[in-house]
Amino acid sequence: MTSEPTAVIHDIGYRHYEGARLGRGSAALALAVNSLRGVFGLGRTARAKIMPFLLATIMLLPAVVSIAVMALLKQDGLPYPAYAVTMQAVLAIFLAAQSPYLVAPDLRFRVLPLYFSRPVTVVDYIGAKLAALAVAMFLLIAVPLTLLFAGELLVDRPGPPHTSQYLAAMGGAVVYAVLLAAIGIALASLTPRRGLGVASVIAFYLFTSAVSAVFFGVLLSIGRETAAKWAMLINPFFLVDAVQVALFGTDPSNGEGYPPGLWACLIVPVVIAVAVAGILLRYRKAASS
Amino acid sequence: MAILATEGLTKRFPRVTALDELTVMAGTGVTGLVGANGAGKSTLIKILLGLLPPTSGRARVLDLDAATHGLEIRRLVGYMPEHDCLPPDVSATEFVVHMAQMSGLPRTAARERAADTLRHVGLHEERYRPIGGYSTGMRQRVKLAQALVHDPRLVFLDEPTNGLDPQGRDEMLALIRRIGTEFGISVLVTSHLLGELERVCDHVIVIDAGRLLRSSAIGDFTQASQAIAVEVEDGLEPLVERLGGLGEAVAVQGRLLTVQVPADADPGRTYDAVRDAVCDLGLNLVRLEQRRGHIEDVFKEPVA
Structure with missing residues (x-):
């Protein structure tokens, strides 16, 4: 009797793939998830995680301090709608540091033709990148707000919780996220170099906030108070704050107030549309080259 | 069966005519597309992928019109560009898995296919290291793997032997031959060297300045220089x-x-x-x- 071999190594050669082939939507979703993870440095080197996690931690600090103030001093903490405006420098740095990561390497290392040689269109690609950055910015604002709200409920201060303020701030966070993501991607996609992208986004923030402050001061000193309030809207953070004020009736966080009416609610969609149109033009050109 | 066919295909750019009334046909197996630099090879591939609209004429790939059914074509086709297209800070495995997902494969299937494909193109332990440290030969293999990972019915390989040393060329050509025969994936491979394509192609199309010079089975090419x-x-x-x-x-x-x-x-x-x-x-x-x-x-x- 011959004994059968118990284990054999087969060279199975090339096998065809018979499994599922998902559509454009799944590919775009996979790209968005992959990009979102990348924004926070997940699946990247340890060095890539330092900046996003450091900034995310800094975003949490005011919430922690506010909870401590509520618990120990029995006083109100930082108001919810003012959170993003107070932390605008941190948000701007995060936007500047991370938006070039999303678009610059694909341009610089010419990975784009590989995407577009697949069932992924320019719109899918841009949509996925914008969504990833918008979700990241939203998390950056919404997580501290939610922590603060949970803290307020746990501390159980006398009087009703500021639920409507919290919800208004969360609504504002959505607007912040979309507006900042559109601006970030639009500026970062102009250059294939990541360093230049970082510089251009941070320069945009510094420029708009400086111009808005200078105009505000000058216009106020010559007694043009209404015009001065308009100048505030040049800073994108105050622009969204004005939307919050107009839509949800929160207190203005700039200490001065904004022009009356729904103007800010009109300006924000226009800015987003201009930014997205710019991105589309940029990538239509890149796709056919 | 015709894998791809063009009919009077013309592409004019503002300053240059890249393709001029090109009518070609290619069947299954390995087809070589030969021409000097600037002959219009890459332009032809972009039109076949549905990424570039032709000025006039028609192109069909796998019986789909390239001008109107680009998405469906790109689902069934793989593309390896001529230029460098790899990000340096990810590993070959991660990159190929990602590209498989971009072709519509679910994540687990993408992982399996990426591992399989990288093995077939001859990348082993090094596939876990960042691509930035790879040699030209290894990069070409990664580029080939991303074109094959979704098991396409047809692959466009644009100058796959570019920049390789003689041994690397031989290995790449052997791999292309295997793709066409063993893997059962039709191949359109471009090169400016007919000599190297001769060994792996069933059929060769020679174009010059966007015009067809000749198109025939490999046996018909003269053997005088052998x-x-x-x-x-x-x-x-x-x-x-x-x-x-x-x-x-x-x-x-x-x-x-x-x-x-x-x-x-x-x-x-x-x-x-x-x-x-x-x-x-x-x-x-x-x-x-x-x-x-x-x-x-x-x-x-x-x-x-």
Whole structure:
């Protein structure tokens, strides 16, 4: 009797793939998830995680301090709608540091033709990148707000919780996220170099906030108070704050107030549309080259 | 069956005509697309992928119109560009998995396929390291793997041997041959060297300045430039004398002996003569291989 071999190594050669082939939507979703993870440095080197996690931690600090103030001093903490405006420098740095990561390497290392040689269109690609950055910015604002709200409920201060303020701030966070993501991607996609992208986004923030402050001061000193309030809207953070004020009736966080009416609610969609149109033009050109 | 076909395909850019009334057809197997730099090879591939609209004419890939069904075509086709297209800070595995997902594969399937495909193209342990540290040969393999990972029915390989050393070229060509035969994936491979495509293609299309120069099965191409290279340990001179005496066209290049194989005669005769001569003289044979033809000869040939 011959004994059968118990284990054999087969060279199975090339096998065809018979499994599922998902559509454009799944590919775009996979790209968005992959990009979102990348924004926070997940699946990247340890060095890539330092900046996003450091900034995310800094975003949490005011919430922690506010909870401590509520618990120990029995006083109100930082108001919810003012959170993003107070932390605008941190948000701007995060936007500047991370938006070039999303678009610059694909341009610089010419990975784009590989995407577009697949069932992924320019719109899918841009949509996925914008969504990833918008979700990241939203998390950056919404997580501290939610922590603060949970803290307020746990501390159980006398009087009703500021639920409507919290919800208004969360609504504002959505607007912040979309507006900042559109601006970030639009500026970062102009250059294939990541360093230049970082510089251009941070320069945009510094420029708009400086111009808005200078105009505000000058216009106020010559007694043009209404015009001065308009100048505030040049800073994108105050622009969204004005939307919050107009839509949800929160207190203005700039200490001065904004022009009356729904103007800010009109300006924000226009800015987003201009930014997205710019991105589309940029990538239509890149796709056919 | 026609894998791709064009009909009077023309592409004009503002300053240059890239394709001029090009009508070609290619069946299953490995098809070579040969032309000098700027002949319109890459433009043709972009039109076939549905990424570039033609100025006039039609192109069909896998029986789908490239101008209107680009998405469906790109689902079934793989593309390896000529230029570098790899981010340096991710590993080959991560990158190929990502590209598989972009082709619509679910994540687990993408992982399996990526591992399989990287093994087939010959990337082993190094696939876990960042691509930034790879040699040109390894990069070309990653580029090929991303084109194959979703198991396409057809792959476009744009200058896959570019920048490779002779051994790397041979390995890449052998791989392309395997893709066309063993893997059962049709291949359209471009090159500016006909000589290297000769060995792996079933059919060759030669274009020049956007126009078709010739399109025919590989056997129809002239074999006049075919030659064999012989290397022996010692005794090159007696071998030269012996073969010369038999009327073979022999040339010595350093330690190598090149013997021309005449196109008209029975090609086996020359091979036999070399074998017998080496045998009779008792020489140690180091190498006996086919020499590649020269593309210049084909371009010089009159258009059929």
